[in-house]
Amino acid sequence: VKSIEVHPGTLQLKVNKKGKVNYDIVKTSEDAKASAFELTLKSIAVSDMRFSYRNELQDQTYSTDFSQLSLRGKFTDKRFTMHTEAAFHIRKLQNGQIPIVVNQPATTVVDIHIDKVKNTVSLPNGMLHLAGLPFNVSVFVDSNSVRAKLSAEELSLTEVANHLSVKETEHLDRFKGSGTASFMLKVNSKLDADAYPYIDCSFNVKNGKLVEPSQNLTISNLQVDGNYSTMKGKDKEELNLKKVAFRTVGGPFIGHLAIRKFSAPRYTGDAHGSVNLAILHALFHLPKIETLAGNVNVDTEFALATVSDQAGEQSIEVEDGSGTAVMEQVSLKLLGDARKFEHINGKVILDRHEAALENLSVMLGRSDLKLNGHFDQIDQFLQDKSNLAVTVIAQSRLIDLADFNNNEVAQGEASEMSIRDWLLPTMIDGDVRLDVGNITLGEHQFKEIHGNMTVGYRSIVIEQLYGRNAEASVQGTFAVVETAPEFFEMATNLNSKYLKFKPLFKEWNNFEQEAITSDNISGKAEVEMDLKAPFDMRNGILKDRIKAQIHLKVSNGKLTNVLAFKELVASLKTPKTRLVLKKREIEALEGKLNNIAFETLENTIFISNSNIIIPSMVINSSALDITT
Numbered sequence: 103v104k105s106i107e108v109h110p111g112t113l114q115l116k117v118n119k120k121g122k123v124n125y126d127i128v129k130t131s132e133d134a135k136a137s138a139f140e141l142t143l144k145s146i147a148v149s150d151m152r153f154s155y156r157n158e159l160q161d162q163t164y165s166t167d168f169s170q171l172s173l174r175g176k177f178t179d180k181r182f183t184m185h186t187e188a189a190f191h192i193r194k195l196q197n198g199q200i201p202i203v204v205n206q207p208a209t210t211v212v213d214i215h216i217d218k219v220k221n222t223v224s225l226p227n228g229m230l231h232l233a234g235l236p237f238n239v240s241v242f243v244d245s246n247s248v249r250a251k252l253s254a255e256e257l258s259l260t261e262v263a264n265h266l267s268v269k270e271t272e273h274l275d276r277f278k279g280s281g282t283a284s285f286m287l288k289v290n291s292k293l294d295a296d297a298y299p300y301i302d303c304s305f306n307v308k309n310g311k312l313v314e315p316s317q318n319l320t321i322s323n324l325q326v327d328g329n330y331s332t333m334k335g336k337d338k339e340e341l342n343l344k345k346v347a348f349r350t351v352g353g354p355f356i357g358h359l360a361i362r363k364f365s366a367p368r369y370t371g372d373a374h375g376s377v378n379l380a381i382l383h384a385l386f387h388l389p390k391i392e393t394l395a396g397n398v399n400v401d402t403e404f405a406l407a408t409v410s411d412q413a414g415e416q417s418i419e420v421e422d423g424s425g426t427a428v429m430e431q432v433s434l435k436l437l438g439d440a441r442k443f444e445h446i447n448g449k450v451i452l453d454r455h456e457a458a459l460e461n462l463s464v465m466l467g468r469s470d471l472k473l474n475g476h477f478d479q480i481d482q483f484l485q486d487k488s489n490l491a492v493t494v495i496a497q498s499r500l501i502d503l504a505d506f507n508n509n510e511v512a513q514g515e516a517s518e519m520s521i522r523d524w525l526l527p528t529m530i531d532g533d534v535r536l537d538v539g540n541i542t543l544g545e546h547q548f549k550e551i552h553g554n555m556t557v558g559y560r561s562i563v564i565e566q567l568y569g570r571n572a573e574a575s576v577q578g579t580f581a582v583v584e585t586a587p588e589f590f591e592m593a594t595n596l597n598s599k600y601l602k603f604k605p606l607f608k609e610w611n612n613f614e615q616e617a618i619t620s621d622n623i624s625g626k627a628e629v630e631m632d633l634k635a636p637f638d639m640r641n642g643i644l645k646d647r648i649k650a651q652i653h654l655k656v657s658n659g660k661l662t663n664v665l666a667f668k669e670l671v672a673s674l675k676t677p678k679t680r681l682v683l684k685k686r687e688i689e690a691l692e693g694k695l696n697n698i699a700f701e702t703l704e705n706t707i708f709i710s711n712s713n714i715i716i717p718s719m720v721i722n723s724s725a726l727d728i729t730t
Contacts, residue, residue: 110150117157117295146173159296160336165193181217186210192232197301198339199364200330202287206233221245233265237285243293250289256282259310259324281310281324303330310348319381323349337365352376352397352430366416369406373425375399379432393442396432401425402452420481424453429462438521441466441506448473455481459494467505468542472497475534483529492532492557502542507640522587524560525639532557536564544642546609547571553580560584567596572609574601588639597630603659617666625659646712656703667695694725 116124148171155164168190175184188210195203212228223243230239230252237254259281284306291299310324325347332339340362347356355375362368376399383394402425409419432446448462456478463472475494482488506525538551553567564580578596585591607620633650635643661667671692674683700723708715 105145105147108146108148108151110152111148112152113154114152115155117159119158121159121296123295147171148173157295160298161198162299163194163196165195167191167193180219181215184214184216186212186214197299197332199367200339200341202303203232208232210239212239235261235265245293247290247292250287252285252287254283254285256284259283259307259312263312278313278315279311281308281312283307283310298336299332301330301332304328314384317380317384319384321348321350321381323347323354337363339364343371350376350378350381352378352399355400366408366410368408370404372403373400374402390437391434392437392439393433393435396446397430398432399426399428399430402427417485417487418481419485420454422454426451439523455479468500468502469505470498470500486529489529489531492530492534494532495535495537496555497537499539500542501538501540503639504542504544522589524584524587526560526562526582526584527557528559530557541569545611572602572606574598574606582637590637590639591634592637592643593634595630595632597628599628601627601629603627603656618661618664622661622664623659624662625656627657627659628655629653648709648712650707650709652707652709654703654705654707657701659700659703661698663696664698667698671695691725697724699724 114124148168151168151171153164153166153168156162168188170187170189172187173184175182188208190208192203192206192208194201194205208230210228210230212225215224215226216222217224221244223241225239225241228239228241230237235254235257237252239250239252241248241250243249260277260279262283263277263279285303286305287301287303289299289301291297305326305328307324307326310326311320311322312324313320325345326343327345328341328343330339330341334340340360342361343359345356345358347354349355353376355373355377357371357373357375359369359371376397378397380395382388383391388394402423404423404425405421406423407419407421408416410416427450429446429448429450433442433444434446435442443464443466445463445465449460450462451458451460456476457480458476459473461472461474463470465471473494473496475492478491479488480490483490532555534555534557536551536553536555539549541548541551549570551567551569553564556563556565561583562581566577567580568575568577570576576596576598578594580592580594580596582590582592603623603625604620607618607623612619630653631650633648633652635645635648635650637643671688674688674691702722705717
């Protein structure tokens with residue numbers, strides 16, 4: 103036989119959860135006599151062959167696409183050697199939850215020795231090029247077991263980083279640098295379908311330095327020493343990063359991480375030193391984050407366990423954990439979000455279920471915020487089992503509510519995002535002492551804001567609220583509930599004992615009318631107001647849906663040079679009117695209307711559905727007395 107060609111093809115081998123296989127198709131011969139047989143093949147050629155092996159019983163997956171496979175050799179009835187050349191793509195080589203090789207090209211040229219007398223298949227020493235990197239490979243198979251070893255000593259670290267790149271780092275330019283990486287994988291397994299493979303894999307990096315030239319990102323003094331093992335048996339596998347050490351622009355870092363029992367993982371480890379977040383994000387492209395920068399100095403130890411409830415749902419429980427994290431000039435912007443949080447500084451202290459904040463500050467646009475306080479039930483909160491208990495003091499020099507709008511800018515033009523985000527939390531029970539220098543809402547300024555704020559399910563209530571607006575002190579209560587993303591229902595009870603009309607009308611743009619402006623009115627008032635109004639984070643208060651009850655007591659009020667009164671006097675100066683009113687009477691009335699004074703004016707005004715209702719009252723003024 104000169105050659106056998108196979109093109110294309112698919113071979114799928116499977117072991118189900120009960121240990122049944124789909125490839126046991128060879129029948130045992132009843133004839134025990136052996137026959138002499140000799141066959142010399144010039145070649146067996148296979149191309150475009152998809153191979154997969156899935157063992158559901160042991161949770162193993164092996165899948166490979168062979169683009170070219172060539173076999174040559176001489177077959178005898180006892181033994182033969184087969185020269186093998188192959189070019190293939192390893193889609194996945196995975197044991198349990200640990201992927202060993204994923205999405206990498208490979209080539210090999212090896213001689214495989216087969217001894218039918220001893221029932222063995224052996225590859226004493228071969229070479230496998232994985233992603234262009236050379237690995238030594240050896241395999242031995244007998245009737246009961248398989249043993250394999252894959253190793254590489256002192257590979258160039260830059261070649262490893264550039265060739266064995268994962269999806270998250272494909273966007274980076276080719277690395278430069280120095281150092282070596284070594285790898286040793288040993289596999290020992292019985293050939294039974296229900297056999298569990300014993301794997302021992304060690305890896306290390308020594309004296310590493312990596313530089314990504316386009317962003318000038320540098321990691322130096324890189325040292326890694328790790329091991330993955332299933333030698334203790336099923337459900338007892340371990341991944342142990344005994345040492346991870348490096349230096350970035352923020353300083354040195356060292357830590358270790360151990361993960362055991364992957365069916366219900368338990369994590370233990372510690373971390374000490376500085377992590378540069380820009381390098382971390384550039385290397386691994388953290389999900390849902392567009393930009394990340396700054397440094398975090400950590401000093402922590404932790405132990406986390408996976409627990410299952412009665413329904414079998416798994417969650418992470420904090421067994422132990424303590425330490426600190428100090429943030430230095432951290433900035434963060436999420437994907438699809440125009441808001442950028444900058445100048446994040448401060449200290450977080452962790453103690454198992456609790457955390458404390460020390461001078462944690464952040465800026466969003468012009469807005470700034472500094473937090474000091476305490477968080478409790480963190481582990482239960484992270485498992486969605488309990489609300490996070492928060493007790494903090496929040497201080498700010500300026501909060502501009504426009505900074506919280508999520509408006510994207512695309513191709514140089516501002517365009518409002520169609521997707522709105524919930525802003526208020528659902529699982530926080532918070533008591534917050536609020537001290538804000540200035541809150542800006544459009545053109546309006548609220549100053550010296552103080553109060554006790556309670557945070558609940560998408561709601562905020564501020565009691566003992568105190569602030570200043572339009573040169574007047576205001577106090578009372580304020581409540582807001584987020585009923586839909588970025589839509590709020592507000593309710594407030596406010597009162598002021600010394601409200602000045604002139605700055606009030608100027609602050610609120612004369613309440614969007616021109617009959618009486620800040621140039622025409624003066625005096626002071628006592629006001630008590632109950633107001634309910636919907637608020638859109640992007641468009642402001644929905645004025646046609648305001649409902650309010652305002653009790654107003656005005657004293658020493660004055661109206662000067664009101665346009666409506668001037669027009670009234672002008673209408674009295676017509677020839678027909680002069681037949682009824684004398685000139686001096688009109689001039690006297692004009693003088694009074696140009697400067698109207700009244701000592702006291704008191705009433706309760708109602709606003710609903712864009713209608714203003716003013717009940718009957720008596721107005722005594724210097725110009726005239728009116729009963730409405």
